[in-house]
Structures are given as structure tokens and as C-alpha cells.
Amino acid sequence: MRKTSILFIAGIVIVLALGFLLPWTVRNPFYFFVGYVVLQYVTIATGWNILGGYAGYINFGAAGFFGAGVYLSAFLFTTFGLPLPLCILAAAVFGAVLGLLMGYLTLRIQGVYFAIATLGLVVVLETIVHNISALGGASGMAVYGPRPPAWSPGPSQYNFTIMLVIAVAAVSLARFVEISWIGRGLRAVRASEDAAECSGVPTLRLKLLACALSGAVLAMAGAPYPFYTSFVEPVTAFSLIIGLNAIAMPLIGGTKSWAGPVLGALLLASVQQIATVTISSELNILFVGLVLIAFVAFAPGGLSDLFGRRQGRAKS
Amino acid sequence: MSDTILSLKGVEKHFGSFRALGPVDLDLRVGERLGIIGPNGSGKTTLINCITGVYRPDKGSVHFQDRDISHIEAHKRARLGISRSFQIPRPFTGMTVLENLLVPLDYCQVDGSKEERARSVLASVGLSGRISDPSEKLTQLELRKLELARALVGNPEVLIADEAMAGLSEEEIDEVLAILFALNKSGVAVIMIEHIMHAVMRFSERIVCFETGRLIATGTSSEIAENPLVQKVYFGE
Numbered sequence: 422m423r424k425t426s427i428l429f430i431a432g433i434v435i436v437l438a439l440g441f442l443l444p445w446t447v448r449n450p451f452y453f454f455v456g457y458v459v460l461q462y463v464t465i466a467t468g469w470n471i472l473g474g475y476a477g478y479i480n481f482g483a484a485g486f487f488g489a490g491v492y493l494s495a496f497l498f499t500t501f502g503l504p505l506p507l508c509i510l511a512a513a514v515f516g517a518v519l520g521l522l523m524g525y526l527t528l529r530i531q532g533v534y535f536a537i538a539t540l541g542l543v544v545v546l547e548t549i550v551h552n553i554s555a556l557g558g559a560s561g562m563a564v565y566g567p568r569p570p571a572w573s574p575g576p577s578q579y580n581f582t583i584m585l586v587i588a589v590a591a592v593s594l595a596r597f598v599e600i601s602w603i604g605r606g607l608r609a610v611r612a613s614e615d616a617a618e619c620s621g622v623p624t625l626r627l628k629l630l631a632c633a634l635s636g637a638v639l640a641m642a643g644a645p646y647p648f649y650t651s652f653v654e655p656v657t658a659f660s661l662i663i664g665l666n667a668i669a670m671p672l673i674g675g676t677k678s679w680a681g682p683v684l685g686a687l688l689l690a691s692v693q694q695i696a697t698v699t700i701s702s703e704l705n706i707l708f709v710g711l712v713l714i715a716f717v718a719f720a721p722g723g724l725s726d727l728f729g730r731r732q733g734r735a736k737s
Numbered sequence: 738m739s740d741t742i743l744s745l746k747g748v749e750k751h752f753g754s755f756r757a758l759g760p761v762d763l764d765l766r767v768g769e770r771l772g773i774i775g776p777n778g779s780g781k782t783t784l785i786n787c788i789t790g791v792y793r794p795d796k797g798s799v800h801f802q803d804r805d806i807s808h809i810e811a812h813k814r815a816r817l818g819i820s821r822s823f824q825i826p827r828p829f830t831g832m833t834v835l836e837n838l839l840v841p842l843d844y845c846q847v848d849g850s851k852e853e854r855a856r857s858v859l860a861s862v863g864l865s866g867r868i869s870d871p872s873e874k875l876t877q878l879e880l881r882k883l884e885l886a887r888a889l890v891g892n893p894e895v896l897i898a899d900e901a902m903a904g905l906s907e908e909e910i911d912e913v914l915a916i917l918f919a920l921n922k923s924g925v926a927v928i929m930i931e932h933i934m935h936a937v938m939r940f941s942e943r944i945v946c947f948e949t950g951r952l953i954a955t956g957t958s959s960e961i962a963e964n965p966l967v968q969k970v971y972f973g974e
């Protein structure tokens with residue numbers, strides 16, 4: 422095994438251990454309440470980047486997948502009493518199918534048109550949810566989450582740990598894709614679809630795979646959300662800020678490697694959380710918009726690229 | 738099996754109402770060195786795109802090793818052994834030179850380790866020193882070599898080089914020619930599309946000339962050089 426893989430696995434073990442232990446040592450549940458959102462965005466950014474970063478297909482519809490995960494999980498839990506892990510799994514499968522569907526309908530079109538089509542997905546799904554009374558329609562539905570198990574001290578901590586496990590799974594998946602033939606094929610697609618095809622790469626199938634994996638992770642990010650808020654409504658589940666953050670975080674952190682979206686999400690989501698508490702949540706979107714413009718204009722490779730260049734210069 | 742490896746029958750390609758190519762009938766023999774010449778816009782690259790599957794011809798059929806491949810996707814044709822380089826180099830940016838070659842190797846069988854295979858091909862085109870450099874840092878000559886290396890790393894049966902020598906100096910042309918000759922010696926049929934006349938003439942056993950999408954002349958280098966139709970295309974009346 423590669424040395425970096427060993428380091429990665431060691432890192433995961435430590436992070437997971439912290440996720441289970443910290444709730445018993447840090448007393449204030451507020452940190453876990455905030456941490457949940459940060460981890461949710463780590464997952465969203467990571468999922469988005471599988472298609473947007475590796476393959477270069479910009480998906481404006483992240484909120485559609487997220488919202489689908491939110492509602493499927495809420496529905497399965499309240500109606501059938503499905504256990505939380507199964508709700509998350511079901512959301513992942515649903516997100517994958519949704520991703521395949523979206524890919525199948527839109528991947529033959531290129532670039533800009535693909536991006537526009539993904540925007541439509543959010544509108545369609547939100548409208549559907551609006552009109553299903555079993556899902557609470559426009560007024561939303563209350564969800565009374567499961568009691569936290571004995572290994573977790575309270576609901577905030579429990580949701581936090583669940584989200585952490587999901588985030589770790591998402592990042593591991595992204596890293597696997599990145600270092601395997603899948604990532605290599607997707608990078609080839611991003612560089613030149615024709616050259617990839619003529620090198621034997623089944624470009625359409627690979628892109629569909631990326632859509633499915635990306636969709637699965639995005640929907641999975643939404644699955645625990647009903648239990649976190651105890652209430653779901655279309656406006657928040659399909660919120661603009663989710664789609665915006667999904668793009669902004671990888672772009673800020675860097676889209677080439679799994680670490681970029683993680684870094685971008687940790688930074689941007691933390692700042693947003695602080696801003697929400699201290700200033701106002703309305704300013705959030707404005708803030709993300711400005712940061713996004715700044716990065717696209719001045720550091721299109723994201724933070725990891727900036728660091729990389731620094732190091733490169735220092736070495737040479 | 739016949740000694741024809743690739744065969745085009747009545748191939749036509751239209752863009753809207755404009756007929757960019759055809760109808761073309763053309764055979765390539767096993768291990769042959771075929772040159773394709775013709776002025777700008779005469780349909781040479783379009784022909785290659787029809788052979789490799791980047792374009793679907795509107796009419797006619799393409800046969801490879803006696804099998805109709807007209808409806809097979811481009812990546813499957815590549816895996817069958819039809820390989821090409823691009824007129825404007827298309828490196829897989831964001832990857833190292835070595836990883837550029839690992840892409841086609843992900844989809845084919847080679848004896849021994851894939852990385853070893855990639856390294857030896859890179860050595861054979863003179864890119865050993867660049868193995869772990871990002872492909873966007875290569876010079877024009879190196880990019881053209883990378884195109885060739887990537888095209889031949891999977892042991893193709895046919896290699897199509899689309900203006901692999903455009904913009905290169907005389908010495909660099911000799912280098913690329915040597916690579917293609919060596920490849921052909923190992924049994925690979927090579928189609929060379931080229932505007933650099935002395936290079937195609939030196940390389941090809943047979944040359945075909947295109948004009949406005951049609952094949953107007955076929956022959957050996959000297960026959961082509963003396964063909965009045967070809968002279969007319971290149972030198973006017």
C-alpha cells in the first residue's frame with residue numbers, strides 16, 4: 422500500500438475516534454450543533470467535486486440532491502420508522518439513481534447547457550415536494566428524531582457523530598475515485614473528451630458513474646438533516662445557499678484533490694456559522710458570492726493551488 | 738484473414754448541407770505506410786474522425802480486420818487497435834507525462850507492468866527526462882511526442898498520425914520520422930497525414946491525395962509528385 426494511503430487511513434481513524442469521544446469531553450452541545458453544519462458542507466462539497474472537480478461538469482443542482490435526501494429520509498422515518506442508517510443508505514441509493522437520470526438526460530449536451538439543465542432539477546424537485554401532501558407540502562413537516570443511543574450523550578452530539586461518519590465515508594470515496602482508474606479517466610475527460618475516447622476511455626459511462634457517486638453523496642448529506650432540525654420545509658431543503666456553497670467550497674479549496682473541498686468547506690462553513698451567529702444569516706449568501714468572485718478572479722486554482730505554488734517556488 | 742486491415746466503403750460526412758468528406762473508398766494493408774495529403778480543409782481530419790469513431794459517417798461503412806465497425810463507439814475502436822494522434826496536441830492536462838500514458842493502459846492488456854510499459858515507450862520517444870513533469874509544461878515538440886507515445890503505448894494495429902510534424906524543425910522531423918519508421922518495422926500500419934511533403938514522400942509506400950473531401954489521386958511518392966491532378970491542386974493551373 423502507498424504511504425499516503427496509510428497516512429490517510431490513520432487520519433480517518435483519529436477523526437472517527439474524536440467524533441465518538443469528543444461528545445463526552447466537550448460539555449457545550451452548541452459546538453456540536455454548529456459542527457454538524459460544517460460537516461454537512463464537507464460532505465456536500467466533497468460530493469459535488471466528484472463530478473464538478475474531477476470530471477469538470479459543473480452541477481448547479483446540488484440542492485436538488487440534498488433536498489431529495491432530506492425528504493426521502495424524513496418520509497421513510499416518519500412513515501415506516503426505518504432506522505437512521507437505513508434512511509441514510511436509502512438516500513444514497515436514491516441520489517445515485519437521480520444522478521444517473523440527470524446524467525443520462527443531460528450529459529450528451531456539453532458545458533454550459535449541462536449546468537443550466539442541472540439548475541432545472543432543483544426547481545422540478547422542489548415543485549414536486551410542494552405538491553405532495555404526504556411530505557407536508559409547502560408548509561413542511563415535523564420530524565421527531567430517534568432517541569440518541571447510549572454511546573452518545575444527547576441529540577446534538579448524536580447528529581454530529583452521524584454526520585461525521587457520513588463525511589468520512591464521503592471523503593474516503595472521493596479519495597478512492599481520485600487515485601483509481603476512475604479518477605484518471607475523469608481527469609482525461611475533463612482535459613479532452615475526444616482524446617479520452619480515442620485512448621479507450623468509455624467517457625459516457627465514466628461520467629454517468631461520476632454523476633451517480635456525486636448524487637449519492639449529496640443526497641446522503643441531506644439524510645440526517647430532518648433529525649437535526651426536527652422540521653423540514655421545501656424552502657430550506659432546496660435552499661439556494663446549498664447549491665452555491667457546493668460550488669464555492671471546492672473552488673475555494675481547490676478542485677483537483679479531495680483535500681480541496683474539505684479545506685474549502687471547513688473554512689467557508691465555519692466563517693458562515695460565525696457570521697450567522699454574530700451578524701445575520703441574510704448576509705451569508707452575499708458573503709459567499711463575494712468570496713466566490715474573489716477566488717474565480719484571483720486564485721482560480723483554489724487554496725491548495727496557492728499553497729502548492731508557494732511550496733514549488735520555495736523548493737526550486 | 739485478408740491482408741487488408743482497414744477498409745472504407747463509400748464513406749461520407751456532412752456538416753449541415755456541406756459535404757466535408759466523400760464518398761471515399763480506401764483500403765489499408767497490414768503493416769502498410771500510407772500517406773494522406775491534400776490542401777487545408779480537404780477532409781483529412783474528418784476522414785480520421787470517421788475511422789476512429791469521433792464522427793459517425795452519414796453514409797458508407799468502415800471495416801477493421803474484416804469486421805464492420807461503423808456503429809462501434811470510439812473507445813471500443815481504440816481498444817480494437819485503431820489509434821491516433823491529434824493535429825492540435827491534446828495532452829491530458831492536470832496529469833504528469835507518465836499518467837497521460839497510464840490512461841490508455843487502463844483499458845488494454847500488456848505484458849508485464851503497465852508502468853514499465855509506459856516508461857519504455859516514453860524512453861523510445863525521448864521523453865524519459867519528463868516523466869514526472871505536468872504535461873502542461875511540455876514544449877511543442879515534446880507535446881507532439883507525447884501525442885505519439887500515448888497513441889502507441891497500447892500496442893495498436895493501426896496508428897494514424899494527424900500532422901504530427903507541423904511546426905517542427907528539420908531535426909525534429911527526423912526524430913519523429915524515426916519513431917514512426919521503428920513502429921512500422923514492428924508491424925504496425927501507419928497512416929501519416931502531413932503537409933510537409935518531403936517527410937510524407939520519404940515515409941510512405943503509397944500516398945493518396947484529397948481535395949474537397951474526395952480522393953483524387955493514389956500512387957507511390959514519385960507517381961503522386963508527377964500526377965497532374967495533384968500538381969493542379971497544389972500549384973494551380
Ligand SMILES: Nc1ncnc2c1ncn2[C@@H]1O[C@H](COP(=O)(O)OP(=O)(O)OP(=O)(O)O)[C@@H](O)[C@H]1O
Pocket residue numbers: 752757775776777778779780781782783784824
Ligand atoms: N465539426 C465541424 N463542423 C463543421 N464543419 C467542419 C467540422 N469539422 C470540419 N469541418 C469542415 O470540413 C472541412 C474539412 O475539414 P478537415 O478538418 O477534415 O480538413 P483537413 O483536410 O484536415 O484540413 P487541415 O489540413 O487544415 O487540417 C473543412 O471545410 C472544415 O471547415
Ligand SMILES: [Mg+2]
Pocket residue numbers: 781782783824899
Ligand atoms: Mg486536419
